[in-house]
Amino acid sequence: MLCHRVLSLPFMSINRRIWIMEPVITRFAPSPTGYLHIGGARTALFNWLFARHHSGSFILRIEDTDQVRSTDQSVKAILDAMEWLGMDWDAGPYYQKERFDLYEDHLQKLLNSGHAYYCDCSPEDLDARRKAAMAEGRKPKYDGRCRDRGFGPGSHRVVRFRCPHGGTTVVNDLIKGPIFFDNAELDDLVLRRSDGIPTYNFAVVVDDITMNISHVIRGDDHVNNTPRQILLYRALGEPLPSFGHVPMILGPDRARMSKRHGATSVMAYREMGYLPQSLINYLVRLGWSHGDQEIFTLQELVEKFSLESVGKSASVYNPEKLLWLNAHYIKESDPEQLVPLLKPFLESLGYPPKDPHYIARAVRTLQQRSKTLVEMAESMNFYMLDEITYDEGAAKKFLKPGMVDPFQRLVEALEKAENFDEPALEKIFERVIVAELNMKFGKVAQPVRVALTGGTVSPGLFEVMAVLGKNIVLKRMRKALAYMQQEGEN
RNA sequence: GGUCCCAUCGUCUAGCGGUCUAGGAUACUGGCCUCUCACGCCAGAGACACGGGUUCGAGUCCCGUUGGGACUACCA
Secondary structure, three states: OOOOOOOOOOOOOOOOOOOOOOOOEEEEOOOOOOOOEHHHHHHHHHHHHHHHHOOOEEEEEEOOOOOOOOOHHHHHHHHHHHHHHOOOOOEEEEEHHHOHHHHHHHHHHHHHOOOEEEEOOOHHHHHHHHHHHHHOOOOOOOOOOOOOOOOOOOOOOEEEEOOOOOOEEEEEEOOOEEEEEEHHHOOOOEEEOOOOOEOHHHHHHHHHHHOOOOEEEEEHHHHHHHHHHHHHHHHHOOOOOEEEEEOOEEOOOOOEOOHHHOOOEHHHHHHOOOOHHHHHHHHHHOOEOOOOOOOOOHHHHHHHOOHHHEOOOOEEOOHHHHHHHHHHHHHHOOHHHHHHHHHHHHHHOOOOOOOHHHHHHHHHHHHHHOOOHHHHHHOOHHHHOOOOOOOHHHHHHHOOHHHHHHHHHHHHHHHHOOOOOHHHHHHHHHHHHHHHOOOOHHHHHHHHHHHHHOOOOOOOHHHHHHHHOHHHHHHHHHHHHHHHHHHHHO
16 A cells, blocks of 8 residues: 655754854843842843853843832842842943933934834823723734824824734744744834833843843743844844743742742842852752752852753742751851851840951851851850850759759869860860769750850850860859859758 | 743752653651751652653653743833
């Protein structure tokens, strides 16, 4: 029997790796309408890493065409957060409001070439028509009323883009692959508002063209804008940059991250005692991966980052993993380097100032048990305060009359101690408690802990003693003795 | 409603047709270590949304269903 199967020659899809000869230039373009949030920070990070990986440059641009919502305060907040995270930029920050002439020039080009036209429709009118269209089940897009009315400039007129009615626009997304849009779905977007201010979609295109941006890496909430922007590049006769749309970060309810999901501000994490590298490491792993590796130095990230290993699906923000990373970086940090970072937290707790080297030694004993700098500062109280206060329950439970004798002997032995380092201290306890008194170390450990720290939770006793030093230790032991003796009398 | 995107343990993810009775991390549970709390170590439980194809073979390719998300402004 005849086989009628048509043997169409399959297109050998040549997996062409496009080597970019031109320099890589990326940008981060936040709008200054609030602090830098987690999502924005990750977008910035991907842009920064991509630029650094390709030895290109990274530009910061402030998109402040929304004059009502933009504030200088927000600009500062964003810049501060970028600096804190260690993302430096090679040019900028540029401000769109200082570039209006540029937008105007490009707008005139579009007007002259017939790619743009004046529109006289009032917002109210537009709104009514949109609603009517929806009610009738039609698309709520601009109906093109003024498209061919040949208006000239006028005080209340906007300028619209003359969007082609037919054809398909392809976004060749670096992350998501090709995405096809029927131009018929797009409408004649406003390029310049009636107050003369350019709209976002127009300003970005002009900016990205004039700044020679080679790779536009942004949140995938922009994919639907991209075909319009591509059409604008075409109308302007400009070459296209590459686009890469990074999936969103979602809250636990799988809706786009927002304030109601808790701490979303980058700087809030600094205040909560997080290290910048924790946030960087967490953010980069949200959507990007390199095999099974979880921990990356900045240098490794620059080496290994690529858009090909950015995932396509949205990810849910998980603060617990960030906390784990922070605990990790606190553990790994050099205690001396932690001191200056810890300082503001120490101060806000009202501790008296201490020698940085002393603080560093205290820090060393707490690195394993602190997940944040706030936590660390809080558990440092017995190192920092000259006078400790007993936790009531702890004192009652452990500072009992039966401890008077062991404490007295310990005080005597400690007074004579020439070395006050951990091994020496351990030997003293071994001799006095275990050998002479025939007691278990565990019997006196908690009482001594309460005497020295006021509570039942602390780093190892010998570590604590070595850091506090002979004088303070003896002082606190004697104070505990006095307390026990007084309790015995009552 | 329309357009577009997405779909592996609760969560972040590895996987790029056979080596997957699906790996790692986090969180959780149990044990060990131990002067408390942690850290650390060991173990355990836990996922390919569903249905059709294609193929000798599918978590991996195609289509559909379902579910989620984004966009739909003279905001960005």
